[in-house]
């Protein structure tokens with residue numbers, strides 16, 4: 001894996017809560033959009049996403065927290081399912 005210079009992370013010094021918002025009301029959605037927009041111009045976005053995908057390898061959707069590389073945990077899980085060697089989709093608990 002490529003070394004990532006985390007000192008260049010645009011989320012450093014930001015309100016970290018924006019990357020870990022819960023809920024689906026309009027405020028939560030606006031906060032998530034703001035975090036993703038910051039990620040989209042972050043100079044280490046690709047390394048950040050690669051790092052998240054490596055760390056979360058083998059996890060289901062519920063084991064992926066926060067926004068990383070402009071993707072939510074749900075989006076990273078969906079991406080993991082499209083990668084070569086993807087594990088079968090995990091069943092949700094009833």
Ligand code: SF4
Pocket residue numbers: 009010011012019038039040042043044045046048049067068069070
């Ligand atoms: S891509 Fe987003 S989460 Fe990753 S370091 Fe940059 S701002 Fe932070």
